[in-house]
Amino acid sequence: MIPARRKALAVLAATGASVATARYMRPTVHMSDTLGKPDLELIFPKAFADWRIDARSSMVLPSPATQALLDSIYNQTLTRTYINSAGERIMLSVAYGGDQSDATRAHLPEVCYPAQGFQISQNFAGQLRLEGRTVPVRYLMSNQGNRFEPITYWLVVGDRVTVSRTDQKLAQFALGLKGLIPDGMLVRVSSIDRDMARGHQLQAVFLQELAAAFAPAARDRVFGALSSNPI
Template sequence: MIQIPKVSLRLAIFIVLLFSSSAVLAYWFTPKLETQAMPENFEVSVPKQIGQWTEQPNPYLQVGLVDTNDKDIDQPYDRVLMRSYNTAEGEPVMLALAYAREQSQDVKIHRPDVCYQAQGFAIKSRQVQTLAIDDQHQVQIVRLVVTQPARLEVVSYWIRVGNEYPVTPLNMRMKILRDGLEGHVADGILVRASSIIEDESQASAAFARQEKFMRELVAAMPSNQASVLAKF
């Protein structure tokens, strides 16, 4: 017959408290997901008329939103929208939105710098600017001029991770690390506008046009959906 060792009442209470406290600590230190209300459908929430721009077909294909050289990485996005808009004066802008409910060190939003290079573009210039998206809020925006033999393109984008706008890989990793240490898992979104130009002398005007378009995009969306694009 197996002898079951006797356990004192004091030891039994200690064991129960130990297991209970372990469960509480495990719950306490489990990262908590913190997101804006995830867009149900960008096709519905993003207007087809944005200021003076109207959705129109575009003969150019947009550059993809993932690094095509990295075959091992998971698809990081929960919602994606890619559209082209134009004005009556012929001022086209291509829009790409990519939303991810969870940002981690392993699966996170892909920066356009990497995606363009992975798809055959060379980056001619890169600048970081502060863009006022309304009277009270600003975002950190990246401007790129990229080229390949048959195409010259200007790109304006921002990436929101939680309540910050990281502009370098290190910025993004540190933001995700800080969130993890605080027990949070943030959501994120890429907001990208791009245009084809004929000559690099047209880049400044194209950047100004894109940034005006992006401000009007935020203003045109319902407030609960605009807060997904930028932290208000």
């Protein structure tokens, strides 16, 4: 009886220690409180290089259910279409959420696009050189009927860029060990083009010129402070 009681007490003590450890390690500090929440309207210029906002263009709007989900995850969203002097258009979509914990983690385009009726035929990782830093990106090719839309995107979790659900979770975990709840910014550009390589190349030019127009602090927020150091 006594050994059984001792065993029960030992289990109870171990359980209590585990709970205490979990509470101690649970992130409590929101990075958005220390870094401040970005103002997407101010960060992203309305005109730069040869690009300006195309007020006549319209983007495919999400369904009411999808929009409700986005509203529950993100604090700010920005959607614009830019046009250059050659008549080429780039669609920019940015979403910012101050809490990238499990319940409010950003939803990636390869999940959101099929939910809107698109098919994803290509999905691969790559890199872009933007103002002297190497930024990981993910390339997609999507289509809905005769609408073909190459996509380039990345997600900044706290201070690091992620381009997969695994990377996203690892970044969240690494920052959580420091007691930090990361914020997140999903940046997506796309264009209407049957030629995937041509579409991605135009998007790369757009992003390079956009990066050059950013203030240095904005580059860290949009491209991640821990992307390869500028040279």
